[in-house]
Amino acid sequence: MKNTRITIIFISLLIYSIPCFAAGQRDIFGVWGSVKLQGDFKPLSPELRKFKWAVMNQTRTRDDSSRGSRFFQDLLFGQVGYQLGNNASLWLGYAHTWTSPLNKLSFQESRPYQDFVWGQKIKTLKLMTRSRMEQRIRETTGDVGYRARQLFKISHPLPFVNNLSIYVGDEILFYMNENKFGKKGFSENRVFSGLSYQATEKMNIGLGYMGQYVDTISGKNIFTHNIEVNLGIKI
Amino acid sequence: MTKNILLYLLMGLSLLLTSCANLKQITDTITHSSDSSHNKTGLYIQPDLDHGLIQSPINIHSFNEKTTNTHDLTFHYEDKIKAVENLGHTVQLDFEVGSIISYEGIEYDFKQMHFHTPSEHLIDGITFPMEMHIVTQNSSRGKNDAPRYLVIGILFKEGKTNKFIDEFLNLIPQKERSLTSLKKGTVKLDDLFSSDELHDVENFYHYQGSLTTPPYTETVQWFVFKPVVEASPEQIIAINTIEGNNARHIQGIFDRVVD
Numbered sequence: 001m002k003n004t005r006i007t008i009i010f011i012s013l014l015i016y017s018i019p020c021f022a023a024g025q026r027d028i029f030g031v032w033g034s035v036k037l038q039g040d041f042k043p044l045s046p047e048l049r050k051f052k053w054a055v056m057n058q059t060r061t062r063d064d065s066s067r068g069s070r071f072f073q074d075l076l077f078g079q080v081g082y083q084l085g086n087n088a089s090l091w092l093g094y095a096h097t098w099t100s101p102l103n104k105l106s107f108q109e110s111r112p113y114q115d116f117v118w119g120q121k122i123k124t125l126k127l128m129t130r131s132r133m134e135q136r137i138r139e140t141t142g143d144v145g146y147r148a149r150q151l152f153k154i155s156h157p158l159p160f161v162n163n164l165s166i167y168v169g170d171e172i173l174f175y176m177n178e179n180k181f182g183k184k185g186f187s188e189n190r191v192f193s194g195l196s197y198q199a200t201e202k203m204n205i206g207l208g209y210m211g212q213y214v215d216t217i218s219g220k221n222i223f224t225h226n227i228e229v230n231l232g233i234k235i
Numbered sequence: 236m237t238k239n240i241l242l243y244l245l246m247g248l249s250l251l252l253t254s255c256a257n258l259k260q261i262t263d264t265i266t267h268s269s270d271s272s273h274n275k276t277g278l279y280i281q282p283d284l285d286h287g288l289i290q291s292p293i294n295i296h297s298f299n300e301k302t303t304n305t306h307d308l309t310f311h312y313e314d315k316i317k318a319v320e321n322l323g324h325t326v327q328l329d330f331e332v333g334s335i336i337s338y339e340g341i342e343y344d345f346k347q348m349h350f351h352t353p354s355e356h357l358i359d360g361i362t363f364p365m366e367m368h369i370v371t372q373n374s375s376r377g378k379n380d381a382p383r384y385l386v387i388g389i390l391f392k393e394g395k396t397n398k399f400i401d402e403f404l405n406l407i408p409q410k411e412r413s414l415t416s417l418k419k420g421t422v423k424l425d426d427l428f429s430s431d432e433l434h435d436v437e438n439f440y441h442y443q444g445s446l447t448t449p450p451y452t453e454t455v456q457w458f459v460f461k462p463v464v465e466a467s468p469e470q471i472i473a474i475n476t477i478e479g480n481n482a483r484h485i486q487g488i489f490d491r492v493v494d
Contacts, residue, residue, distance in 0.1 A: 065307040105312045105428045140314040140425040
């Protein structure tokens, strides 16, 4: 009964997280698909069991063209982390991105980033936060955008299907400097929710919604509504 | 009295008929001027040159623009500029092979960009001190197919020093018809596109036209960016000193639509 109540609260949060279409902003629809491989360095040496790694590729599309949906961005991530106790971990990562904005030159970016991840289980609830500092470096021009991001995520197992859980979360992004990528200060908010299914011990499948509000330099703000499809494999 | 009234009526009728005849003449002139065959024969055509009714540049009437928002350009761009040339009549930068722009299912290769001083296109009758053309040409075509072009026009006004122009200005060879090879990364078009003025370019004037130099080929999709970019007066004068006044006169729009 208690589980059902929590589930109802989650579903309410999920619906609440899907934003209204507001006037004065451009709404764009898309798909964010990702594949993530992760593991630790224990096979190399038992002493390295606290060191972890992850590799991820995410492809994003947008329907901002009159010809329909099109490739917008690809991000290739690689990161190594160190487990600090049971709840926290530190990560150093690098992402290379290929972006193809409409009516603008396509460009590549190097994005080193540093994460602090904290996770806590409270009975059936799983809480997770991630604090990230990243440096967006435009390959051709060398422009750098220093961006701070804070993510919160709560997940809860669904009572009526084994291994299926519901999640909801939010991430807020700020630029710390004047740069060519976005405004100094608040630049983006991402609200997300969906279902996560632990198909096997090593494979997880996620399907959800990601609403991304972007406060652009030009003031022509956009709201992208994305279907998120994630595949995670533990090695 | 009656005689006078009749006289006035006759005069009035005569005036009315004259006006109608004039009106018909004006209408005929308008009809003829939009009739392509008449214009083709009526225009002065240089031998062996494509010189019809869709010539460039034009005076763009911003208030007549049809906003369709159906023109989407997708770039697959690698910032590789291999040389800067002094061609005498223009300053030209050459692209390495590999950069592509897609428009309406056709892929165009980046070829070169060059400058005109003053601008060739006019906006509502206003000339700008400089215009840059990024020339692309369709990648794959049949043996007998005419080449198709997509040209991006960027207008410049006097203002602050332009970083992009600064990157090659001192590398332009002094001798006519000679070039300076550039190392990768010396000149970055991205510095122009990521400038404040062009950062959020979504609006441009589009129309179908021609090359503005011989052979004036009429298979050009023109995209003239609405934002006007700044360059310092010294930079504009330096380019003008090399190439002189090399803008073609504006051409008739005829039935074309700027959208």
